Amino acid sequence: MAEILPLLQTSHLTMRFGGVVANDDVNFTLEEMELRCLIGPNGAGKSTFFKMLTGQLTPSEGTIRFRENPIAGNLPHQIARLGIGIKTQIPNVFNGLSVRENVWLAARRAARRDASAKRAAEIVDEVLQRIVLTDLADAVVGQLSHGQRQWVEIGTVLAAEPELILLDEPAAGMTDEETVRTAEIIAEINKTRALIVVEHDMEFIRMIAKKVTVFHQGRIMMEDTVEAVLADSRVRDVYLGKKVAA
Numbered sequence: 436m437a438e439i440l441p442l443l444q445t446s447h448l449t450m451r452f453g454g455v456v457a458n459d460d461v462n463f464t465l466e467e468m469e470l471r472c473l474i475g476p477n478g479a480g481k482s483t484f485f486k487m488l489t490g491q492l493t494p495s496e497g498t499i500r501f502r503e504n505p506i507a508g509n510l511p512h513q514i515a516r517l518g519i520g521i522k523t524q525i526p527n528v529f530n531g532l533s534v535r536e537n538v539w540l541a542a543r544r545a546a547r548r549d550a551s552a553k554r555a556a557e558i559v560d561e562v563l564q565r566i567v568l569t570d571l572a573d574a575v576v577g578q579l580s581h582g583q584r585q586w587v588e589i590g591t592v593l594a595a596e597p598e599l600i601l602l603d604e605p606a607a608g609m610t611d612e613e614t615v616r617t618a619e620i621i622a623e624i625n626k627t628r629a630l631i632v633v634e635h636d637m638e639f640i641r642m643i644a645k646k647v648t649v650f651h652q653g654r655i656m657m658e659d660t661v662e663a664v665l666a667d668s669r670v671r672d673v674y675l676g677k678k679v680a681a
């Protein structure tokens with residue numbers, strides 16, 4: 436019988452910057468259609484992990500497998516074409532264009548395939564529904580609220596139709612209402628796509644997460660349900676800055 440591969444698997448993944456070991460022997464597995472949250476205090480290694488997954492950094496050691504493809508050290512556009520999309524915290528939308536135009540441009544330049552104008556228009560309609568901005572499709576992005584602009588950013592990632600979506604602090608700076616809406620959007624996306632979400636807001640993690648991976652000092656310290664992780668005294672100590680063995 437054919438082996439069922441995980442969607443993503445890292446083995447012994449390590450990233451050193453001189454004497455700093457930013458990721459240390461990280462063995463991480465994500466199943467198809469899984470939604471995983473990554474948490475950990477500042478400097479724990481979450482951004483470095485994302486940068487290796489998207490090709491911004493070449494690991495010092497270890498492997499990354501996306502389905503059957505070894506991707507460690509591949510270029511970012513090659514990894515995007517294989518189906519990994521990322522929303523970073525760096526703004527990536529055109530403020531002078533409408534919501535629809537931003538998503539349309541992203542669909543047209545999607546790295547995975549040459550989207551025809553007709554297909555791009557279909558993708559735009561699907562994406563606008565998913566980010567719940569159909570009613571604001573013609574609004575200029577620069578005039579939207581912070582939360583709405585973040586949803587447009589997510590929309591531009593979705594427009595490339597990735598299989599795995601990485602979100603770096605999607606609820607940062609949002610109002611409570613926007614945070615709840617973001618959790619709903621993520622749950623909707625997760626009906627058809629896998630996601631890894633880095634987030635500091637524990638209330639938000641409670642809203643979306645099933646399984647949580649805790650990074651500490653470049654290593655995976657714990658992996659469990661959101662309830663178990665948030666109740667764990669080591670996790671609390673790490674966030675309070677106490678010394679805890681990784």
Ligand SMILES: Nc1ncnc2c1ncn2[C@@H]1O[C@H](COP(=O)(O)OP(=O)(O)OP(=O)(O)O)[C@@H](O)[C@H]1O
Binds near residue numbers: 456475477
């Ligand atoms: N380009 C770099 N050169 C040197 N050190 C780096 C570099 N990038 C990250 N580091 C170090 O690697 C460690 C992990 O950093 P990283 O940014 O991955 O953590 P993080 O968990 O994403 O933190 P935050 O929540 O603050 O974003 C830190 O000690 C950081 O200073």
